[in-house]
Amino acid sequence: MTALAGFWQAGSGDGTALAGHACERMLAAQAVYAPDAPSVRVDGAATLGRRLHRLVPEDAHDRGVLRDAAGRLLAADIRIDNRAELEAALGVERPAGVSDASLLGVALDRWGLGALDRVVGDFAFAWWDAPERRLVLARDFFGQRPLHFHRGDGFVAFASMPKGLHALPQIRRCADPHAAAAFLALQTETGGASFFEGIEKVASGHLVVIDGNGVRTRRYWRPEPRPLMLPHADDYAEAMREQMDRAVTARLRGAIDHVGSTLSGGLDSATVAATAARLLAPSGGRVTALTAVPRAGFKSDPRDFADEGPAAARVAALYPNVTHVRVENRGSPLAALDRDAYLYERPMLNICNGVWANALRDAARARGVRVLLTGAMGNASFSHHGFDRLHQLLAHGRLLTLGREALALRRRGTRVGTIANAALGPLLPDALRAGVLRFTGRRRRLSDYSLVTPEAVPDPASQPAAWPVGTPGAAQLGLFAATDYGNYTKGVLGGWGIDLRDPTADRRLVEFCLSVPPEQYLAGGITRALARRAFADRLPPETANETRKGYQGADWFEGLDADRAALADEIAHIGRDSLAAGLIDLPRARALLADWPVGAQWQRDDQVMHYRLALLRGVSTGHFLRKVSGVN
Numbered sequence: 001m002t003a004l005a006g007f008w009q010a011g012s013g014d015g016t017a018l019a020g021h022a023c024e025r026m027l028a029a030q031a032v033y034a035p036d037a038p039s040v041r042v043d044g045a046a047t048l049g050r051r052l053h054r055l056v057p058e059d060a061h062d063r064g065v066l067r068d069a070a071g072r073l074l075a076a077d078i079r080i081d082n083r084a085e086l087e088a089a090l091g092v093e094r095p096a097g098v099s100d101a102s103l104l105g106v107a108l109d110r111w112g113l114g115a116l117d118r119v120v121g122d123f124a125f126a127w128w129d130a131p132e133r134r135l136v137l138a139r140d141f142f143g144q145r146p147l148h149f150h151r152g153d154g155f156v157a158f159a160s161m162p163k164g165l166h167a168l169p170q171i172r173r174c175a176d177p178h179a180a181a182a183f184l185a186l187q188t189e190t191g192g193a194s195f196f197e198g199i200e201k202v203a204s205g206h207l208v209v210i211d212g213n214g215v216r217t218r219r220y221w222r223p224e225p226r227p228l229m230l231p232h233a234d235d236y237a238e239a240m241r242e243q244m245d246r247a248v249t250a251r252l253r254g255a256i257d258h259v260g261s262t263l264s265g266g267l268d269s270a271t272v273a274a275t276a277a278r279l280l281a282p283s284g285g286r287v288t289a290l291t292a293v294p295r296a297g298f299k300s301d302p303r304d305f306a307d308e309g310p311a312a313a314r315v316a317a318l319y320p321n322v323t324h325v326r327v328e329n330r331g332s333p334l335a336a337l338d339r340d341a342y343l344y345e346r347p348m349l350n351i352c353n354g355v356w357a358n359a360l361r362d363a364a365r366a367r368g369v370r371v372l373l374t375g376a377m378g379n380a381s382f383s384h385h386g387f388d389r390l391h392q393l394l395a396h397g398r399l400l401t402l403g404r405e406a407l408a409l410r411r412r413g414t415r416v417g418t419i420a421n422a423a424l425g426p427l428l429p430d431a432l433r434a435g436v437l438r439f440t441g442r443r444r445r446l447s448d449y450s451l452v453t454p455e456a457v458p459d460p461a462s463q464p465a466a467w468p469v470g471t472p473g474a475a476q477l478g479l480f481a482a483t484d485y486g487n488y489t490k491g492v493l494g495g496w497g498i499d500l501r502d503p504t505a506d507r508r509l510v511e512f513c514l515s516v517p518p519e520q521y522l523a524g525g526i527t528r529a530l531a532r533r534a535f536a537d538r539l540p541p542e543t544a545n546e547t548r549k550g551y552q553g554a555d556w557f558e559g560l561d562a563d564r565a566a567l568a569d570e571i572a573h574i575g576r577d578s579l580a581a582g583l584i585d586l587p588r589a590r591a592l593l594a595d596w597p598v599g600a601q602w603q604r605d606d607q608v609m610h611y612r613l614a615l616l617r618g619v620s621t622g623h624f625l626r627k628v629s630g631v632n
Contacts, residue, residue, distance in 0.1 A: 002050045002160070004159060016042050024049070035053060039064025039065050043071060052064075080121040086118065104123070135156060135158075142480060143205070150171050174629075180621055183621060184618065188478070233533070254499075257285040259373060261374075262291075265543065267383050273315065273322065276373055288325060292357075329554075337620070339495065341623065343492075350616070374501070394424070449609045576626070597611070
């Protein structure tokens with residue numbers, strides 16, 4: 001990964017000195033994410049810069065900010081996953097000596113912004129088109145690399161992370177109340193808002209063009225799924241295996257002979273870890289598989305799939321080159337609040353998950369892992385549940401098939417409300433659908449799981465849907481739009497020196513999955529049917545057929561219970577911040593602190609919502625807001 005920065009002094013006059021100084025300040029502020037010395041190039045009043053964190057072999061040939069024959073400048077934070085395809089199409093000579101950034105530069109020179117439809121990988125880049133006097137900013141389809149910008153009085157500045165922009169005296173460091181309120185209300189993170197006033201982000205799958213006519217934003221990734229028609233069900237499984245192998249192979253680049261992988265008891269991470277082990281075995285490579293488990297002796301609710309260690313161990317046991325590491329979930333969810341605010345520059349969605357996630361990263365770093373694979377987006381891609389098939393059957397009048405599928409789902413334990421919502425939900429207005437879900441007990445009120453004050457709740461109608469309900473692939477695409485992961489991946493690199501890579505978020509894999517007919521995902525009442533068939537030969541039968549959802553960090557409340565005094569102090573500090581006090585229901589937070597659960601009460605569903613979701617998300621947001629404003 002790379003830390004980017006740039007400054008364009010618009011208007012007349014030569015702003016070279018100002019732009020260069022500003023760029024250097026922004027790069028220095030982002031040194032935690034990229035240790036190499038800065039590279040800066042100047043074109044009149046525009047300056048682009050980058051600091052490099054070497055992660056793939058070709059980074060040895062990185063030449064910093066690039067300038068082409070026409071005077072265009074390129075600063076890129078990129079890992080290209082289809083290098084061979086691009087090299088062939090571009091006729092690149094000596095490809096082994098060409099960095100990914102240089103290859104992107106050749107693609108932009110040949111195809112212009114059309115290159116965005118051809119480049120596959122994780123990236124964010126800035127392209128100063130000197131002949132056209134325009135600045136282009138872009139991110140990959142899923143936004144795995146962050147990119148932020150500020151439009152000031154007569155200038156534009158950009159940086160990978162907000163701290164780069166805040167290094168400039170012209171840019172005030174103030175939290176954005178609208179973004180914080182939307183986060184508290186669990187609205188999806190679509191659009192270009194960051195968590196800071198005056199700082200915008202390039203949205204995933206978008207490009208931003210800034211020139212003398214203003215700022216224009218365009219979504220360039222618009223998948224239009226065309227149903228894939230293969231002769232047999234086995235052909236879909238074979239094609240899915242090929243896609244997964246390619247996605248994992250691409251993310252092994254730079255890991256040499258040792259890669260880390262998260263490994264839960266579920267289908268997604270198990271498939272990624274097993275595939276990595278298979279691919280590395282011929283060359284003697286190994287996988288360190290890390291599983292978060294509750295402390296020894298913890299007694300969970302019998303309904304919970306809380307200790308995924310034994311299930312993960314069964315997967316690891318199939319592969320001699322896998323070292324399985326159990327990592328206990330210990331510590332307070334409050335302990336990392338300061339570090340999180342500094343590294344990620346945004347509130348954390350679930351700080352309880354941060355406890356075990358940080359423990360896994362600590363264990364990975366201690367074992368020399370530099371690349372950590374995850375399966376975080378598996379549910380949105382290869383292991384899609386397939387419930388949207390029910391609505392499609394209804395929409396096409398295939399009522400007999402719908403009835404058979406609904407009955408098969410019910411026999412396998414799926415709730416009637418879940419089946420009805422999947423079939424009828426897309427036909428109902430949002431308000432009516434929400435009411436039906438609440439009536440059937442499948443949807444709670446916002447106040448049940450959020451501490452946002454009623455007057456601060458954003459109007460849902462003001463937030464356009466990224467992918468309208470009922471459109472092909474909407475269920476999968478909606479998961480990709482829910483959260484912007486760019487700041488998280490950059491923060492993990494800065495905090496642990498580990499590059500998070502998710503093969504299940506590979507663009508080619510995702511587009512393939514969107515083209516798969518819905519009956520491959522849901523058939524005979526079996527959800528995630530294609531993934532179960534495709535990877536049954538790589539996993540133990542128990543894992544391939546697992547229907548429970550794992551509950552990593554089931555003992556989350558123990559660390560919180562032990563840190564109750566610190567929680568009270570944090571709530572008091574948040575109350576001194578005027579912005580936080582207007583967004584977060586602090587009287588309710590204090591009431592929850594006073595009505596503290598004991599014993600088995602912690603594992604009741606209502607207490608999980610009130611404390612794990614509402615209270616701790618409110619604390620995470622409030623802490624972020626007070627750190628921004630300087631209240632301590």
